Amino acid sequence: MTTTAPPPPVPAPVADSPAGRLRAALWHLVCVAIGLVLLYPVLWLLTASVKSGTEIISNLSPVPEVFTPGNYTHAIDGVSGISLWRMFGNSLLISAGTVVGNVVSCSLAAYAFARLRFRGRGLYFALMIGTLMLPLHVVLIPQYVIFQKLGMVGTYLPLILPKFLATEAFFVFLIVQFIRSLPRELDEAAIIDGCGPYRTFWHVVMPLLKPALVTTTIFSFIWSWNDFLPQLMYLADPDTYTLQLGLRMFVDQSGSAAFGPMFAMSVLTLVPVVLFFLAFQRLLVEGVQTSGLKG
Amino acid sequence: MAQATAPPRPLPRPRGGATDHARPARRRRSTALSAHVFLAPWLIGMIALTLGPMLTSLYLSFTDYGLFTSPKWVGLANYRYMLEDDRFLASIGVTLRYVFVGAPLKLAAALAVALLLNRARRGVGLYRAAFYAPSLLGASVSVALVWRSLFATDGFTDKTLGSLGIHLGGFTDNPDYALYPLITLTVWQFGAPMVIFLAGLKQIPRELYEAASLDGAGRARTFLSITLPMLSPVLFFNLVLEIINSFQSFTSAFVISNGGGGPADSTLLYSLYLYEQAFTNFHMGYASAMAWVLLIVIALVTAIVFRTSRMWVHYGQEDAS
Numbered sequence: 001m002t003t004t005a006p007p008p009p010v011p012a013p014v015a016d017s018p019a020g021r022l023r024a025a026l027w028h029l030v031c032v033a034i035g036l037v038l039l040y041p042v043l044w045l046l047t048a049s050v051k052s053g054t055e056i057i058s059n060l061s062p063v064p065e066v067f068t069p070g071n072y073t074h075a076i077d078g079v080s081g082i083s084l085w086r087m088f089g090n091s092l093l094i095s096a097g098t099v100v101g102n103v104v105s106c107s108l109a110a111y112a113f114a115r116l117r118f119r120g121r122g123l124y125f126a127l128m129i130g131t132l133m134l135p136l137h138v139v140l141i142p143q144y145v146i147f148q149k150l151g152m153v154g155t156y157l158p159l160i161l162p163k164f165l166a167t168e169a170f171f172v173f174l175i176v177q178f179i180r181s182l183p184r185e186l187d188e189a190a191i192i193d194g195c196g197p198y199r200t201f202w203h204v205v206m207p208l209l210k211p212a213l214v215t216t217t218i219f220s221f222i223w224s225w226n227d228f229l230p231q232l233m234y235l236a237d238p239d240t241y242t243l244q245l246g247l248r249m250f251v252d253q254s255g256s257a258a259f260g261p262m263f264a265m266s267v268l269t270l271v272p273v274v275l276f277f278l279a280f281q282r283l284l285v286e287g288v289q290t291s292g293l294k295g
Numbered sequence: 296m297a298q299a300t301a302p303p304r305p306l307p308r309p310r311g312g313a314t315d316h317a318r319p320a321r322r323r324r325s326t327a328l329s330a331h332v333f334l335a336p337w338l339i340g341m342i343a344l345t346l347g348p349m350l351t352s353l354y355l356s357f358t359d360y361g362l363f364t365s366p367k368w369v370g371l372a373n374y375r376y377m378l379e380d381d382r383f384l385a386s387i388g389v390t391l392r393y394v395f396v397g398a399p400l401k402l403a404a405a406l407a408v409a410l411l412l413n414r415a416r417r418g419v420g421l422y423r424a425a426f427y428a429p430s431l432l433g434a435s436v437s438v439a440l441v442w443r444s445l446f447a448t449d450g451f452t453d454k455t456l457g458s459l460g461i462h463l464g465g466f467t468d469n470p471d472y473a474l475y476p477l478i479t480l481t482v483w484q485f486g487a488p489m490v491i492f493l494a495g496l497k498q499i500p501r502e503l504y505e506a507a508s509l510d511g512a513g514r515a516r517t518f519l520s521i522t523l524p525m526l527s528p529v530l531f532f533n534l535v536l537e538i539i540n541s542f543q544s545f546t547s548a549f550v551i552s553n554g555g556g557g558p559a560d561s562t563l564l565y566s567l568y569l570y571e572q573a574f575t576n577f578h579m580g581y582a583s584a585m586a587w588v589l590l591i592v593i594a595l596v597t598a599i600v601f602r603t604s605r606m607w608v609h610y611g612q613e614d615a616s
Contacts, residue, residue, distance in 0.1 A: 024416060031422045034408065038429055038483065044451065045441045056444065060454055105336040112333035116326055124334065131345055135543050135593055137569055137586040141355065141579050142348035145362065165340025172337065197329040226435040228546040229566075233574060244436045248550065251440065259444070266437035277431055281424040288427070288490040 045270075049263040056259045071264035079250045082238050084268065091225060091242040092272075094159050098224040099217050101163030102171050106216060107209060109166045110175035111201050115187060131169040136229075144233060158234045159227075163220075171216045178212035179205065211283075218280050222273050243269045356584035361577045373584035383585070385560040386568040390542065392474060393564060397481045398537040405485040405533070409492035410522070423493070427486035439480070439550035443467060446476035446551075467551060470559040477562060480547050488533040495529030496522070524609040531608045535597055542593050545570065565589060 048056045049071055051064040059065055078084045112118075113125055147158040166172055182205070190200040228244050235245060247269055250262055277284065331338070356373055358366035377383050412423055432438050445451045448465030456463060466472045499522065507517045523530075548556065548564045556563030556571075569589070573582035 027411070027414075027416060028418065030411065031418070034411075035422060035425050038426060041438065041441050041445065041483070042428075042432070044445065045437070048441075048444070057447070057449060060451060105340075108333045108335075109337035112330045116330040116333065117323070118327040118330040121330075124338075127341060127346075128337070131341075133539055133593075133597070134345070134349075135539070135586070135589050137543070137566060138352050138590050139345055139348035140586065141573055141583050142351035143344060144573075145351070145579075146343070146348070148362070162340060162344055164336060165344060166337035167340045167344055197326065197333070201333070222431055223434070226431075226546075228434075228436055228549070229570070232549075232570075247436045247440070251550075251553075262440065266440055269437050270432060270435060273431055273435070277428060281427070282420070284431075285423055285427055285490050288487060 045263055045266060049260065049267045051260055051263075053259040056263070068260055071260035072268070074258070074261035075264035075268060079241075079246050079253060080238055082241060082246065084243075084246070084265065086239070087241055087243045087246040088268075090156075090240060091244070094156055094231075094242060095221050095224045097156065097160035098163045099220045101160060102166075102168055102220040103213050103216055105164050105166035106168065106171040107175050107206070107213065108201075109172050110179055111205055113172070114176045114179035115184075115205070116197065128169050128172055131167075132173065140233075147234065153234055154236050154240065155234075156240070159224075159230055163224075168220070171220070174215065175209065175212045178209065182208055214280070214283060218276055218284060222276055225273060352583045352586055355580050356587050358580045360580040360583075362579055363577075366580065369580070373581045374588075376581065377584070377588070382560060382563065382568060386556070386563045386565045389474060389556075389561065389563050390565040393477060393481075393544065394538060394541045397478045398534070398541050400478070401482045401485045402488055402530070402533055402537060404482055405488035406492055406526075406530070408485065409489045409496060410518075412489075413493060413496045423490070427490055430484045430486040433480060433484040434546060436546065436550050439547045442476050442480050442547065443551045452476075468558055470561040473552070473558055473561040476551060477544075477548055477564075481541065481544070488537065491533055492526065492529060495526050499525045527608040528610060531600070531604050535600055538596055538600065539593055542566075542589065542596075 043062055047062045047064055050068050051059065051071075052066050052068045055065055076084045078087065109128075113121070113128070143158070143162075144153070147153055150157075152158050152161075186208070187200045187204050190204045191197075195203070226244070231242050231245050235241060238249070241249065243265075247262070247265055250258070250265060355366055357368060357370055359369045359372075360366040408426060412419055412426070429438075446466035447453070448468045450465075450467075453463070453465050463469065463472055466476050503521050503525070504517065507521055512520065543566055544564055545566045548562050548567050549570070552558075552562045552567075554567075554571075556567045565585070566589075569582050569585045572578045572585065
């Protein structure tokens with residue numbers, strides 16, 4: 001088995017030798033095969049989005065018999081009177097709010113954890129790490145009750161407001177780890193020059209944080225874009241529906257006849273995620289590697 | 296204490312003490328103050344959205360609460376009812392199967408592919424990115440819909456297997472097999488743990504492999520005696536993370552089973568049933584009790600993994616050579 005071979009971190013075997021060449025070719029073959037299996041569902045989705053409803057079930061071949069681009073116009077018309085653009089805008093609003101909230105609140109908290117000495121820091125830090133492991137369900141119902149009492153159910157506030165309160169401990173932890181890797185002398189120098197912690201944070205640390213903040217931005221965006229359960233809980237009025245909710249409503253209302261438009265809508269829903277992925281794939285993979293974040 | 300015996304001359308300031316008038320104590324107080332300013336959003340969130348709700352949820356778990364009436368104390372009734380609630384017991388069985396089949400398969404795939412990609416060859420970056428992509432797409436409703444169609448009766452998988460002479464009678468409509476689409480969907484997203492494995496593999500010192508090859512160790516032996524032990528902390532990290540995450544899976548099961556966990560409750564993941572109890576039936580007291588049972592189960596399983604990890608997680612190099 002080539003897959004269990006120990007990883008020789010030495011430079012690739014000399015490509016000139018026939019054995020090395022054969023091995024490299026075999027390696028590529030295995031990788032391409034895995035890639036095809038993994039990406040097949042995505043390819044299937046793309047081709048299903050231009051097939052007719054009946055053909056999606058009957059035709060196993062990825063090439064459509066009848067090319068049906070009309071699925072897309074149908075998808076853009078949206079569900080029960082709400083256009084796709086409206087839902088797109090709603091999703092975008094929530095994701096943008098989430099990104100801003102996470103970047104601001106998590107970097108503030110992370111700076112305090114990484115650089116400032118104060119009583120209770122150990123306890124606070126343990127609490128923060130603890131929330132990484134806490135199942136969402138334990139706080140789900142009381143949070144719902146709180147937002148319901150505040151009259152916020154049905155608005156985007158329950159989806160965005162918590163992000164401004166650094167509730168995503170993943171990102172706090174990510175930024176803490178990043179700040180710890182920055183040379184301490186830099187902010188010490190700023191303090192000697194008379195900067196208080198606020199100016200040090202804003203003028204010295206913040207600009208250096210850029211890579212961590214970019215990672216936070218990418219993951220915040222993609223996660224909140226794909227998020228489903230909180231939206232399902234808090235949004236009831238179709239006017240406020242996001243793409244994920246709209247997509248599900250589409251399934252409920254139109255049945256199997258509208259499979260084509262449903263998959264066209266699925267494709268359109270994934271476009272921002274794919275664009276983010278293509279633009280930042282190197283950073284994404286590195287971000288996961290350095291922080292242990294899950295995708 | 297050093298301060299007690301020190302002569303009464305100004306102590307050297309630990310750091311950054313350039314301004315003469317700023318006395319250490321005052322300075323410490325102002326640091327503490329500004330630390331709390333930085334932490335204010337997090338502290339508010341911690342108290343109002345985590346600790347407070349946790350206590351409330353614990354309290355609600357001993358009550359009969361339907362959101363529109365005030366909670367009525369019922370003691371352990373919610374917890375006792377769980378033992379008679381067939382759907383609750385079914386959801387536990389489904390979830391345990393999902394976690395204990397899905398997570399190991401996913402990690403095995405992640406490790407195997409990480410080993411494959413852990414070499415300097417042309418195109419390796421591209422493969423890494425491509426294999427990671429499902430981890431980002433997989434959580435969406437879109438992909439869950441794809442899975443639902445791929446595994447539908449007479450769908451792609453059913454027909455493909457049928458043409459090979461294997462007739463299982465469909466997946467999503469068949470209680471015996473309906474959980475497998477969910478498991479393949481989670482395994483499909485092995486890219487995230489794979490990337491973490493790759494980072495771990497990079498940390499293994501090359502000398503170990505050189506020494507092993509001098510000793511004439513074969514590939515299997517090198518893998519078992521060097522790679523696996525050196526990688527065990529990362530494996531442990533991935534395992535804990537994967538278990539915690541899979542216990543909480545929701546979207547895919549909700550979409551694929553159309554919200555009901557069917558057929559015959561065969562895909563009724565725990566969080567699906569909890570959601571149904573809380574937000575469809577408005578049994579919020581019972582759902583709170585379920586949330587606490589989930590917390591305890593996750594804590595227990597994690598604790599067991601932590602305990603057994605002493606036997607198989609190796610820190611440092613002495614075990615490897």
